[in-house]
Amino acid sequence: MFHWLEKNPFFFALAVFATIAFAGLVEIIPNFAQSSRPLIGTTPYSTLELAGRHVYIKNSCNACHSQLIRPFKSETDRYGDYSLSGEYAYDRPFLWGSKRTGPDLMRVGNYRTTDWHENHMWDPEKVVPGTIMPAYRWMFVNNTDVDTAYAEMITVEKFFGVPYNKPVPMKDGSTKTIKMADTLHQARKDALAEARIIVKDMKHQDVIDAVEVGRIPEIVALIAYMNSLK
Amino acid sequence: MNKIYLWGFIVTASMLGFTYVSVLGSKGGFNGDIVNILTIAGAAALVIITVFVVIKYVRQMQTDTADGELVNESWDGIGEYLNPVPMGWAIIYLMTMVWAMWYFTMGYPVQSYSQIGEYNEDVDVHNKKFEAKYASITGDRLVEMGESVFLAECKICHGLTADGIDGTASNLNVRLEANVVKNAIVNGSNNNLLGMEMPMPNREFLFNAAGSAITDAEIDTVSAYVANGFTGKGSDVYLSACASCHKENGMGTDYGPNIAKYTPQLVVNVLNHGKKGVIGTMPAFNRLNAKQKEAAGAYVTSLSE
Numbered sequence: 337m338f339h340w341l342e343k344n345p346f347f348f349a350l351a352v353f354a355t356i357a358f359a360g361l362v363e364i365i366p367n368f369a370q371s372s373r374p375l376i377g378t379t380p381y382s383t384l385e386l387a388g389r390h391v392y393i394k395n396s397c398n399a400c401h402s403q404l405i406r407p408f409k410s411e412t413d414r415y416g417d418y419s420l421s422g423e424y425a426y427d428r429p430f431l432w433g434s435k436r437t438g439p440d441l442m443r444v445g446n447y448r449t450t451d452w453h454e455n456h457m458w459d460p461e462k463v464v465p466g467t468i469m470p471a472y473r474w475m476f477v478n479n480t481d482v483d484t485a486y487a488e489m490i491t492v493e494k495f496f497g498v499p500y501n502k503p504v505p506m507k508d509g510s511t512k513t514i515k516m517a518d519t520l521h522q523a524r525k526d527a528l529a530e531a532r533i534i535v536k537d538m539k540h541q542d543v544i545d546a547v548e549v550g551r552i553p554e555i556v557a558l559i560a561y562m563n564s565l566k
Numbered sequence: 567m568n569k570i571y572l573w574g575f576i577v578t579a580s581m582l583g584f585t586y587v588s589v590l591g592s593k594g595g596f597n598g599d600i601v602n603i604l605t606i607a608g609a610a611a612l613v614i615i616t617v618f619v620v621i622k623y624v625r626q627m628q629t630d631t632a633d634g635e636l637v638n639e640s641w642d643g644i645g646e647y648l649n650p651v652p653m654g655w656a657i658i659y660l661m662t663m664v665w666a667m668w669y670f671t672m673g674y675p676v677q678s679y680s681q682i683g684e685y686n687e688d689v690d691v692h693n694k695k696f697e698a699k700y701a702s703i704t705g706d707r708l709v710e711m712g713e714s715v716f717l718a719e720c721k722i723c724h725g726l727t728a729d730g731i732d733g734t735a736s737n738l739n740v741r742l743e744a745n746v747v748k749n750a751i752v753n754g755s756n757n758n759l760l761g762m763e764m765p766m767p768n769r770e771f772l773f774n775a776a777g778s779a780i781t782d783a784e785i786d787t788v789s790a791y792v793a794n795g796f797t798g799k800g801s802d803v804y805l806s807a808c809a810s811c812h813k814e815n816g817m818g819t820d821y822g823p824n825i826a827k828y829t830p831q832l833v834v835n836v837l838n839h840g841k842k843g844v845i846g847t848m849p850a851f852n853r854l855n856a857k858q859k860e861a862a863g864a865y866v867t868s869l870s871e
Contacts, residue, residue, distance in 0.1 A: 409688045416853060418685065448849070462732070537847060
């Protein structure tokens with residue numbers, strides 16, 4: 337019946353490929369589509385959080401810190417619930433990391449606070465004796481690049497349909513809307529408004545003064561991002 | 567004798583000889599080890615069987631001639647004999663089908679491996695063990711457990727000696743420091759220290775002995791008074807402004823927490839709800855279980871006793 341196919345190696349190869357590919361489609365796609373959907377309670381990043389994420393990437397935090405908690409008792413005890421793929425729906429790129437020189441940061445927002453991060457980034461040795469993490473003092477001086485964060489927001493909203501300005505379902509049944517500004521000017525104002533909330537819990541006078549006059553030091557954005565990791 | 571058998575013997579003998587020299591000759595024999603003996607027996611059997619199976623098929627190739635009925639097919643001149651299906655193969659094929667039916671309907675759905683399932687089992691086993699071993703501990707053992715909880719979770723902010731690392735967090739070796747008391751009086755406080763919403767009013771609603779709002783100087787005095795363990799100046803301000811909720815000796819009431827010393831319940835409430843004060847924000851630690859929180863409470867209480 338299929339002798340004609342057996343005599344045509346090219347079409348035979350195509351047929352084999354089609355058969356295997358179809359099996360793959362049936363088995364992989366539905367499961368993947370389901371699990372990569374944003375989890376209920378997963379929200380897109382706000383302007384300042386996204387800017388903080390850029391600071392995180394710029395300083396290669398992911399070289400030492402993972403953001404992926406495996407389903408082992410020893411890990412969930414230390415870092416919180418194990419990670420699910422839907423939680424990374426708005427991570428572009430994801431920052432799983434491949435090596436833990438420092439601890440996992442997937443849910444660091446649950447158990448560290450603004451003032452702790454401030455102390456720790458200024459002088460890690462003070463709060464964690466013997467740590468090999470270096471101080472990141474330039475973050476207290478350098479300004480955050482809000483413009484690039486806003487550009488990313490527009491891009492992901494336009495091309496990947498990230499639900500900015502739309503209600504996102506939360507775990508308790510309510511909804512939450514993450515705002516994306518209409519103009520760059522407004523985005524800068526939004527980021528500054530977020531920064532003012534963070535800075536209320538900070539003690540570094542230079543940082544407080546900077547936000548007071550409308551600058552956002554990188555540390556503020558980074559802390560906003562850290563606090564959003566839950 | 568056929569030349570091929572001669573070669574077979576030569577190859578067998580040389581391979582066994584090589585095995586003997588390399589394993590037994592140089593390492594001093596079997597050393598009475600059953601694993602060594604089995605390994606050598608296996609190696610010898612493998613060599614002998616391989617050599618003679620090869621000989622059998624080489625001889626078959628030398629003498630066999632092709633005959634039998636050809637099937638009615640030809641692929642570029644290559645034909646195929648109409649042989650019956652080998653019995654062993656047929657049996658295995660049918661058994662595979664039976665197994666597949668079992669696997670589709672029972673094996674996979676009921677007994678498949680799941681990483682999360684294994685995790686849940688792990689957690690279950692751990693919790694049962696914890697329950698059996700630690701659920702009823704009290705006294706010194708509870709304090710010991712609290713110390714290990716403290717070293718795992720609390721020392722990152724409060725420091726190894728619980729001194730708060732130079733103002734990074736509260737100093738847990740004393741119940742209250744003057745700046746903490748002052749902040750609570752000036753701004754009020756609502757930290758669920760009693761395990762429920764019970765706001766402490768700010769300075770505008772705290773009155774001194776004369777019945778008017780408490781003054782800056784009085785705040786400083788009473789803060790020092792509380793921080794010094796209810797000694798020194800300031801008892802008159804304390805009695806009028808604070809004692810109605812916290813009692814004369816600071817031991818607290820149903821509607822005012824204990825400000826004279828730590829109690830395990832106080833610490834547990836803080837661990838459940840977190841708190842926000844003059845130093846900073848402390849997150850809730852709900853990943854600790856009830857017993858671990860109780861233990862941490864016992865340890866923190868023991869620090870200032």
